[in-house]
Amino acid sequence: MAQTVLHTAASRGGADHGWLKSSHTFSFAGYYNPERVNFGALRVLNDDTVDGGMGFGEHPHDNMEIISIPLEGALQHKDSMGNVATIEPGEIQVMSAGTGIYHTEYNKDKSKPVKFLQIWIFPNQRNVEPRYDQQKIATTEQPNQLVQVLSPDANDAGVWVHQDAWFNMGKLTTGTEVDYTFKKTGNGAYVFILEGKVSIDGQELSRRDGFGIWDTGKFSITAIEDAEVLIMDVPMVF
Incomplete structure (x- = not known):
């Protein structure tokens, strides 16, 4: 559960x-x-x-x-x-x-x-060589979708980090429902509501609320009103 x-x-x-x-x-x-x-x-x-x-x-x-x-x-x-x-x-x-x-x-x-x-x-690695990167985020071009903006893989979409973490962002119009499946077993997701109002598995969330969910394989987000969300999928044990 x-x-x-x-x-x-x-x-x-x-x-x-x-x-x-x-x-x-x-x-x-x-x-x-x-x-x-x-x-x-x-x-x-x-x-x-x-x-x-x-x-x-x-x-x-x-x-x-x-x-x-x-x-x-x-x-x-x-x-x-x-x-x-x-x-x-x-x-x-x-x-x-x-x-x-x-x-x-x-x-x-x-x-x-x-x-x-x-x-x-x-x-997940200490004392690596410092580095810097910045990239565009394509949420405006892909409305009502979750767009990956960070991952552990330099060849994948978005910037990359030294950790088994994935970030997704989405701009959702009222009534839109999107499903999120965890990228790795044992990870949890912290969802931050940038704007608007959503429901995650029955929990209503408003602007700047944060909601953590783990010990599950996936969850759904429903936009109660136009909303923008950030999902941070990270290891719970590291």
């Missing part, structure tokens, strides 16, 4: 630094909840809003797969590997921090906020 966990949007931890407002699904920085440290290999799911012209100064990471998904505005990236890039809605960025990297992230626009998801996944 499937096991589930519900994290409503209002139950998330948070931080307000003035220039940065962040909601934390899992324990992060000054927010600690022993019951919400991770979901399997999914360690961080932050919902960040950064004021115009502001951002994160140079800071280090190591031995983590770090994914950024812009939702609004443009995010400027610069790192110690020599990468300088701008990522915008409709794109996904990944860094394998591995042996260690430094990077900065800033709002490119001086007057409008940038909103993005910052996601961390525990890797």
Whole structure:
């Protein structure tokens, strides 16, 4: 029988630094909840809003797969590997921090906020060579479908990570039902509702709610109203 966990949007931890407002699904920085440290290999799911012209100064990471998904505005990236890039809605960025990297992230626009998801996944290999990639997301071109945007395979659709993880995104119109089948036995899925309202196996979910499901082979998502969802399929034991 499937096991589930519900994290409503209002139950998330948070931080307000003035220039940065962040909601934390899992324990992060000054927010600690022993019951919400991770979901399997999914360690961080932050919902960040950064004021115009502001951002994160140079800071280090190591031995983590770090994914950024812009939702609004443009995010400027610069790192110690020599990468300088701008990522915008409709794109996904990944860094394998591995042996260690430094990077900065800033709002490119001086007057409008940038909103993005910052996601961390525990890797299945430590001390790999750091790397960077970003790619387009094709959800707009494929409505009412789940579009793969991340996998463990560099030759598969989307960016890739050092972990048996798969991300899918979908824009669903009211009444649409889609089925999701787990990519690997023993994995669980954490579904984050970016916009709208859906039902997953009878559980109603609204904007920015999170829903974890595991010990099952598949599940279905029904759009109660127009919705956008992110499914993170990750190992529960790693």
